[in-house]
Amino acid sequence: MNYWLVKTEKSAFSYDDLEKNGRTDWDGVRNYQARNNLKAMETGDLSLIYHSVNDREVVGIAKITSSFYQDPTTDDDRWVAVEMKPHQRLKKCVSLKEIKATPELENIALVKHSRLSVMPLEKEAFDKIVAMSEEG
DNA sequence: GCCAACGTTGGC
DNA sequence: GCCAACGTTGGC
Numbered sequence: 458m459n460y461w462l463v464k465t466e467k468s469a470f471s472y473d474d475l476e477k478n479g480r481t482d483w484d485g486v487r488n489y490q491a492r493n494n495l496k497a498m499e500t501g502d503l504s505l506i507y508h509s510v511n512d513r514e515v516v517g518i519a520k521i522t523s524s525f526y527q528d529p530t531t532d533d534d535r536w537v538a539v540e541m542k543p544h545q546r547l548k549k550c551v552s553l554k555e556i557k558a559t560p561e562l563e564n565i566a567l568v569k570h571s572r573l574s575v576m577p578l579e580k581e582a583f584d585k586i587v588a589m590s591e592e593g
Numbered sequence: 594g595c596c597a598a599c600g601t602t603g604g605c
Numbered sequence: 606g607c608c609a610a611c612g613t614t615g616g617c
Contacts, residue, residue: 510603572602572611
């Protein structure tokens with residue numbers, strides 16, 4: 458069981474869209490490090506969904522429902538996708554600002570490696586962000 | 594194999 | 606809208 462965080466621009470694909478569609482191919486990743494993280498995902502893993510650029514907040518949790526397969530948006534076999542389904546919308550979004558202000562989270566890739574779009578999270582960091590979404 | 598040029602991402 | 610950081614490409 459692994460924990461992840463994936464980034465998306467709300468205008469391109471949002472947590473709302475994921476709920477509306479019931480599932481999605483998490484595809485279009487064109488970065489090797491992010492691709493390697495997709496390849497490490499397993500059925501049943503959980504991933505936070507983060508809206509980058511305009512919103513800059515974690516909005517929900519998706520469940521990984523497949524291991525990786527060929528990215529359906531390209532014939533290039535270097536790139537892969539995984540299937541995700543909506544798992545749980547956060548009661549309250551957790552902003553990048555809040556995350557940066559939290560000492561336990563200052564070393565997560567979202568902060569340290571801001572351009573990486575698919576990143577692993579320690580269970581402790583995942584749980585901390587979920588806990589923050591449930592506070593006042 | 595190096596590195597300059599270029600394109601993209603994403604925070605501010 | 607700007608630009609820093611970073612990844613990729615291609616000439617040499």
